[in-house]
Amino acid sequence: MTIRPYNEKDLPAMIAIWNEVVEEGNAFPQEETLTEESGRDFFASQSLSTVAEENGRILGLYILHPNNVGRCGHIANASYAVSSESRGRHIGEMLVKDCLFQAKKCGFGLLQFNAVVESNVHARHLYQRLGFVQLGTIPRGFRMKDGHFENICPYYHEL
Structure with a gap:
C-alpha cells in the first residue's frame, strides 16, 4: 500500500469515501455530501490531501489543515476516512502515522482533533495508542444521524 498526495x-x-462517512452520520460533523465540483474545491483547499492506494484502488484518505488562524495557526487539524470495505486492515493507523509526519514537515507544532465521538472506540483507542492526549469530554457535543446527542472527546498530539 502506498500513501501519497492525491491527484x-x-x-x-x-468523494465516494468521504460521502460514505458523512452519510453514516457518526464521525464527521458535515451533513452535506460532496459533489464533483465541491469535492474538487474541498480537497484542493486543504494544506494536504492524501490517499492510501493499493493496486490502483483508493482505500482511504486524510485531509490536513490549520485548526485555526494567526496565533493558533501552528495547530493542525485532520480528518480520516477509510472505505467501509477496507476497514479492519489498519489503514486508518497508517494514515494517522503519515499525517503526524507530514504535519510536522508542514511546520505544525501540534495536531488537534476537535470532535472525536465518544462511541468511536476504534478511533479513540488508535489515538491513545499513538500518543494522543484526551483533553476532556464535551457533553452532548455531536448530533448523530438519528438525532440523539453523544459526547465528543478532543485530542492533541505534540509533533
Whole structure:
C-alpha cells in the first residue's frame, strides 16, 4: 500500500469515501455530501490531501489543515476516512502515522482533533495508542444521524 498526495484522477474515489462517512452520520460533523465540483474545491483547499492506494484502488484518505488562524495557526487539524470495505486492515493507523509526519514537515507544532465521538472506540483507542492526549469530554457535543446527542472527546498530539 502506498500513501501519497492525491491527484485529479483520485477525486471520484475520494468523494465516494468521504460521502460514505458523512452519510453514516457518526464521525464527521458535515451533513452535506460532496459533489464533483465541491469535492474538487474541498480537497484542493486543504494544506494536504492524501490517499492510501493499493493496486490502483483508493482505500482511504486524510485531509490536513490549520485548526485555526494567526496565533493558533501552528495547530493542525485532520480528518480520516477509510472505505467501509477496507476497514479492519489498519489503514486508518497508517494514515494517522503519515499525517503526524507530514504535519510536522508542514511546520505544525501540534495536531488537534476537535470532535472525536465518544462511541468511536476504534478511533479513540488508535489515538491513545499513538500518543494522543484526551483533553476532556464535551457533553452532548455531536448530533448523530438519528438525532440523539453523544459526547465528543478532543485530542492533541505534540509533533
